[in-house]
Amino acid sequence: MHPIDGGLATELEARGHDLSDALWSARVLIDQPDEVRAVHESYAQAGARVLISASYQVSREGFVADGRTAHSADQALRASVALARAAAAHSGALVAASVGPFGAIRHDGSEYRGDYGVSHDRLVDFHAERLAVIVESEPDLLAIETIPDVQEVGALVETLAGFPHVPAWLSLSCRDDHSTCAGQPIEEAAAVAGECPSILAIGVNCTAPEYVAPLLERLSAVTDLALVAYPNAGRAWDPLTGWQGQSRVSGDDLVRAWAEIDRVRFIGGCCGVGPSAIAGISRSLTSST
Numbered sequence: 001m002h003p004i005d006g007g008l009a010t011e012l013e014a015r016g017h018d019l020s021d022a023l024w025s026a027r028v029l030i031d032q033p034d035e036v037r038a039v040h041e042s043y044a045q046a047g048a049r050v051l052i053s054a055s056y057q058v059s060r061e062g063f064v065a066d067g068r069t070a071h072s073a074d075q076a077l078r079a080s081v082a083l084a085r086a087a088a089a090h091s092g093a094l095v096a097a098s099v100g101p102f103g104a105i106r107h108d109g110s111e112y113r114g115d116y117g118v119s120h121d122r123l124v125d126f127h128a129e130r131l132a133v134i135v136e137s138e139p140d141l142l143a144i145e146t147i148p149d150v151q152e153v154g155a156l157v158e159t160l161a162g163f164p165h166v167p168a169w170l171s172l173s174c175r176d177d178h179s180t181c182a183g184q185p186i187e188e189a190a191a192v193a194g195e196c197p198s199i200l201a202i203g204v205n206c207t208a209p210e211y212v213a214p215l216l217e218r219l220s221a222v223t224d225l226a227l228v229a230y231p232n233a234g235r236a237w238d239p240l241t242g243w244q245g246q247s248r249v250s251g252d253d254l255v256r257a258w259a260e261i262d263r264v265r266f267i268g269g270c271c272g273v274g275p276s277a278i279a280g281i282s283r284s285l286t287s288s289t
């Protein structure tokens with residue numbers, strides 16, 4: 001079992017950074033890279049054995065819209081992997097390069113709705129451009145995360161065919177205990193992901209913790225892939241006001257229950273889950289083995 005780290009943005013905000021602009025944590029990646037490395041190190045010290053890079057929000061399109069250059073976006077993608085690699089040096093943690101959804105660049109909560117209204121080819125072009133740079137940076141694997149609908153899964157499967165030598169997990173954002181944020185049965189996403197040889201694990205992230213077990217059970221019933229789960233703290237995202245509601249960070253019993261589901265191999269946290277929670281998850285996973 002591999003403990004994953006927690007929310008990068010969560011810990012950056014805890015360290016006093018304002019992430020309210022369109023580039024989100026990518027602005028800290030550009031302007032204060034040592035802060036990103038420090039967050040990675042805090043998660044490694046908490047027991048995480050997979051560190052996810054700060055590339056979720058980074059794209060040429062998003063940077064140009066913010067008045068920056070496509071070249072600076074590529075530099076940021078490379079830096080995100082290098083910073084995670086430097087933080088992992090002493091712990092031996094794996095570096096997973098974050099590949100966020102198309103909706104993330106819109107800064108309007110689209111990654112929690114899906115159904116972007118763009119073509120399949122548009123999604124393929126968007127992801128291929130970023131992946132070409134990320135793969136050159138030699139991460140251990142790709143964390144294709146917070147994907148809200150089957151249309152984007154299909155585009156990513158086509159894109160990944162061009163990078164067959166890099167293993168990946170695919171994690172979906174889900175609105176309830178059986179469907180993606182766009183409303184499709186999670187089994188449909190699993191069927192499409194199963195067409196890609198380089199996707200070695202599938203699961204859920206940035207999803208309320210109470211939905212994780214039934215979603216994993218559904219996935220376990222229809223795929224032989226390894227399973228991954230790193231939910232958020234259970235709050236709801238509002239693009240105007242941020243995270244709303246009470247945090248429900250997962251307890252030991254819940255984490256152990258996820259770990260007992262067949263083929264679950266990676267467990268961690270997402271938005272609202274910080275280093276102390278990851279330390280608890282790491283302890284829970286250690287005691288359950």
